[in-house]
Amino acid sequence: MIEGSLNHRSSVIAKASYRAANRMIHLQCQRGRPFPSRLTLKMLQFAADQGHVPAMSRLGALLYQWGVGRAVKRSGLEYIRMAAKGGDVEAQYQLGKAYFEGALTYQNNKAASHWLALAADRGHPRAADVLYESQRGQAPLEPASITSFT
Numbered sequence: 001m002i003e004g005s006l007n008h009r010s011s012v013i014a015k016a017s018y019r020a021a022n023r024m025i026h027l028q029c030q031r032g033r034p035f036p037s038r039l040t041l042k043m044l045q046f047a048a049d050q051g052h053v054p055a056m057s058r059l060g061a062l063l064y065q066w067g068v069g070r071a072v073k074r075s076g077l078e079y080i081r082m083a084a085k086g087g088d089v090e091a092q093y094q095l096g097k098a099y100f101e102g103a104l105t106y107q108n109n110k111a112a113s114h115w116l117a118l119a120a121d122r123g124h125p126r127a128a129d130v131l132y133e134s135q136r137g138q139a140p141l142e143p144a145s146i147t148s149f150t
Contacts, residue, residue: 014050017043022058035066048079057083057091064094070104077104084115093127100134109134118139 007130015088021043025036032125047055058078063076077098084090099108112134119127 008115011050014027014047014052014055017050018047018052018055018058021047022024036062048082053083053086053088053091056080057072057088057094058084060091061094064098064104065112073104084118088118089122089124092116093124093130096127097130100130 003016021036021040024040024043027038028040041059044059044062046053048059060076060079060081060083062078064073064140065075065076067076077095078090080094080098092115096112096117096119098105099115100112101107116127116131116134120131
């Protein structure tokens with residue numbers, strides 16, 4: 001009983017941390033700051049480390065797109081991978097695209113097709129096009145950068 005209560009409490013705190021971080025990102029973007037503050041990233045990381053799938057996806061995308069150095073970008077890709085496994089459609093698309101492009105991970109058309117097909121089946125607007133291109137063995141239709149979630 002106590003363990004269930006603690007899990008629920010940490011889940012509520014993770015959700016609140018994620019919501020506050022998203023609000024801070026929105027405000028920072030309105031003020032012309034393209035990358036979130038360190039505090040905002042820590043809040044997202046806390047929520048992601050508590051198992052909050054949308055936080056994993058958001059943090060992963062930010063680190064993968066804006067991170068400085070391969071290690072930070074790989075960390076972002078790992079958060080994207082965890083979010084994709086957790087069922088996040090945007091993360092499934094981004095992971096499939098990463099496998100297709102082979103930028104920070106080895107190029108794997110089978111894995112790319114798997115994740116892109118999942119995202120397309122769940123209604124991602126660009127996944128079907130990139131899946132088609134990956135099966136034809138061509139370059140992606142859009143730039144390699146991760147799209148913004150805001």
